[in-house]
Amino acid sequence: MTSTKSGALDAYRQMSTIRAFEERCLELGTEGLVSGSVHVCCGQEAIPVGAMSALGERDRVVATYRGHGWAIACGVPLEPLLAEICQRAGGINGGRGGSAHLAAPQYRLFGENSIVGAGVPIAAGLALAADARDEDAISLVSIGDGAINQGATGEGLAFAAARNLPLVVICESNGWSELTPTATMMRASITARAAGYGIEAHEVDGCDPAAVEAAVAAAAATARQGQGPVFLECRTVRLLGHYNRDIEHYRPKQDRAFAEEQEPLARARASSELSEEQLDAADAEARAAVDAATEAVRAMPEPDPAEAREHLFAAPAPDGATVEGEEGPGEELTYQKAVNSALREELANRPELLVYGEDVGGAGGIFGISRGLQEEFGAERVADTPIAESAILGSAVGAAMAGMRPVVEIMWGDFLLVALDQLVNQAANVRYVSRGELQAPLVVRTQQGVTPGSCAQHSQSLEALLAHVPGIKVGLPATPHDAHAMLRAAIADPDPCLLFEARSLYQVKGPVDLEAPLEPAAGARLRRRGGDVSIITWGTMVAPVLEAADRLAERGVAATVLDLRWLCPLDLDAISEAVALSGRVLVAHEANLTAGFGAEISAGIHERHFDELDSPVVRLGAPDSRIPAAPALQRALIPGVEDILRCCDELTGATV
Numbered sequence: 130m131t132s133t134k135s136g137a138l139d140a141y142r143q144m145s146t147i148r149a150f151e152e153r154c155l156e157l158g159t160e161g162l163v164s165g166s167v168h169v170c171c172g173q174e175a176i177p178v179g180a181m182s183a184l185g186e187r188d189r190v191v192a193t194y195r196g197h198g199w200a201i202a203c204g205v206p207l208e209p210l211l212a213e214i215c216q217r218a219g220g221i222n223g224g225r226g227g228s229a230h231l232a233a234p235q236y237r238l239f240g241e242n243s244i245v246g247a248g249v250p251i252a253a254g255l256a257l258a259a260d261a262r263d264e265d266a267i268s269l270v271s272i273g274d275g276a277i278n279q280g281a282t283g284e285g286l287a288f289a290a291a292r293n294l295p296l297v298v299i300c301e302s303n304g305w306s307e308l309t310p311t312a313t314m315m316r317a318s319i320t321a322r323a324a325g326y327g328i329e330a331h332e333v334d335g336c337d338p339a340a341v342e343a344a345v346a347a348a349a350a351t352a353r354q355g356q357g358p359v360f361l362e363c364r365t366v367r368l369l370g371h372y373n374r375d376i377e378h379y380r381p382k383q384d385r386a387f388a389e390e391q392e393p394l395a396r397a398r399a400s401s402e403l404s405e406e407q408l409d410a411a412d413a414e415a416r417a418a419v420d421a422a423t424e425a426v427r428a429m430p431e432p433d434p435a436e437a438r439e440h441l442f443a444a445p446a447p448d449g450a451t452v453e454g455e456e457g458p459g460e461e462l463t464y465q466k467a468v469n470s471a472l473r474e475e476l477a478n479r480p481e482l483l484v485y486g487e488d489v490g491g492a493g494g495i496f497g498i499s500r501g502l503q504e505e506f507g508a509e510r511v512a513d514t515p516i517a518e519s520a521i522l523g524s525a526v527g528a529a530m531a532g533m534r535p536v537v538e539i540m541w542g543d544f545l546l547v548a549l550d551q552l553v554n555q556a557a558n559v560r561y562v563s564r565g566e567l568q569a570p571l572v573v574r575t576q577q578g579v580t581p582g583s584c585a586q587h588s589q590s591l592e593a594l595l596a597h598v599p600g601i602k603v604g605l606p607a608t609p610h611d612a613h614a615m616l617r618a619a620i621a622d623p624d625p626c627l628l629f630e631a632r633s634l635y636q637v638k639g640p641v642d643l644e645a646p647l648e649p650a651a652g653a654r655l656r657r658r659g660g661d662v663s664i665i666t667w668g669t670m671v672a673p674v675l676e677a678a679d680r681l682a683e684r685g686v687a688a689t690v691l692d693l694r695w696l697c698p699l700d701l702d703a704i705s706e707a708v709a710l711s712g713r714v715l716v717a718h719e720a721n722l723t724a725g726f727g728a729e730i731s732a733g734i735h736e737r738h739f740d741e742l743d744s745p746v747v748r749l750g751a752p753d754s755r756i757p758a759a760p761a762l763q764r765a766l767i768p769g770v771e772d773i774l775r776c777c778d779e780l781t782g783a784t785v
């Protein structure tokens with residue numbers, strides 16, 4: 130307890146250690162031992178020290194990017210911590226995270242975040258996991274005052290408030306939003322804004338570790354009782370610049386003077402609670418510990434470049450994952466029912482599975498995908514959310530990191546765009562930058578594509594955008610059977626998976642083998658073999674391609690049809706086989722052509738199979754246009770059977 134004398138001395142010792150550590154980071158930055166920027170927390174030490182003395186062993190922390198102090202207060206040893214900041218092999222994350230992405234879950238630290246505000250939804254997800262398992266654990270997230278203006282912060286608070294999650298949000302209110310005074314960017318007070326979510330919000334003296342400890346202890350108790358979240362604005366000071374090379378030309382002298390007076394070490398010296406000797410001895414002890422860590426780090430090698438590609442995924446894609454032939458036999462189900470059935474099976478078999486999204490719970494989803502599931506499995510496991518895509522995706526990252534399997538629905542693929550950060554900067558990075566200390570096995574289901582009358586913001590085909598991002602698996606089930614099998618595969622996979630379903634296929638029926646063995650989240654389906662032309666496709670274009678193949682067969686032209694199913698991982702063996710079968714390749718997709726995934730397939734074939742080609746690869750996709758609502762205009766843009774036939778004729782030299 131920091132409120133007792135021995136507690137106060139211990140708190141001072143920890144704060145002094147953080148200060149000495151931060152000053153050393155700055156020196157090592159000047160020396161060149163740290164590459165890039167470092168953001169130190171000098172002046173803010175009382176917040177992590179006070180907060181962590183109020184938390185228990187099972188609680189979890191997500192820190193601001195200015196988070197070295199949080200790592201130290203969580204108990205991460207100085208040597209591997211400093212090594213990480215110096216990007217050395219012996220760093221806690223092998224030099225992959227560096228100063229801004231420290232992660233040490235064994236010490237309760239579930240990562241810093243250098244996207245301001247992004248940690249709030251993630252911490253809400255950690256709290257969701259704790260709540261789902263009745264763990265009696267809370268999660269705590271620290272953000273800056275500038276992060277209050279971020280959408281992710283608001284969405285995370287709304288999400289946590291809607292579910293009464295055991296979350297404590299700490300705002301390290303140092304008055305600065307990078308180089309701009311925060312007060313000039315806000316009209317309402319920070320606590321008033323937080324209180325607007327209907328949650329407890331308090332101002333705390335953030336330069337006094339005992340005050341912080343008391344506030345966090347009370348907040349944690351509220352959160353543990355299921356009355357969370359609680360927001361604490363810890364008023365503090367930024368003693369130094371925003372980052373190590375900040376010359377602070379914008380900062381008034383009196384602001385610096387105020388910070389020097391208020392910072393917690395100066396405050397401890399100004400008070401008579403601890404003697405000068407005690408404080409000096411604590412400072413000396415702190416410096417000695419930091420010196421010892423520094424010597425060890427200086428002797429450490431840089432990470433081995435041979436390991437630079439490791440830890441993107443849990444394991445490489447398995448060999449031999451290609452599936453052969455059309456599906457069947459099986460139960461005749463619509464695509465929609467097939468997804469529903471996979472969710473039901475997985476909810477029944479995996480207690481760690483959570484299904485949530487907008488309208489997903491009570492109403493069963495706007496497309497009826499989750500109908501009946503809440504009745505069967507309860508509102509804790511099949512849940513509605515606020516209309517807050519960053520919170521949906523970010524909480525899935527947090528819940529997955531804490532051992533749950535979230536399957537979240539983003540109602541329309543186009544809505545991924547308002548929350549891409551949580552997929553691209555967060556989910557995709559978790560395993561790699563932590564060097565496998567953390568993982569985020571979540572599944573995002575969404576649907577995309579054009580249907581008659583669908584408007585410009587509800588029609589795009591976005592698979593290439595996401596398949597471009599290393600660290601996320603991307604699949605597009607084209608049939609009811611694959612909608613079932615690929616969803617089960619994604620749920621079993623240890624990495625983030627994104628499934629683009631197709632709204633236009635939801636009512637399409639087909640055989641679903643409900644007893645099929647679990648597949649890996651990989652593997653194309655070689656639907657037809659034919660020696661005259663090979664069509665590589667996926668998603669909504671599979672059906673028209675098969676129809677075109679039938680029409681070609683009537684004319685004596687034998688077509689290979691390869692349905693890629695997964696764009697990441699890409700089934701290169703299946704592509705090789707498709708090329709070898711005919712030497713004439715068409716790649717067809719609904720998305721527009723420029724930088725579409727067809728460009729990737731075509732380039733790869735030219736690079737790897739140039740000698741096997743009889744003619745250059747042909748690509749078919751929508752022209753580079755926006756999507757109109759009028760069906761007549763849509764038909765003019767979206768490729769169909771006739772376009773596929775025309776391309777095949779071009780390739781085979783046929784005249785029609």
Ligand SMILES: Cc1ncc(C[n+]2csc(CCOP(=O)(O)OP(=O)(O)O)c2C)c(N)n1
Nearest residue numbers: 195243244245273274275276303305306307
């Ligand atoms: C989403 C996002 N926008 C902008 C930035 C650039 N940036 C890095 S730190 C920072 C200031 C954040 O201010 P605050 O949240 O108050 O944290 P502090 O630096 O004061 O600790 C900004 C704008 C970022 N990292 N992320």
Ligand SMILES: [Mg+2]
Nearest residue numbers: 273274275305
């Ligand atoms: Mg700030």
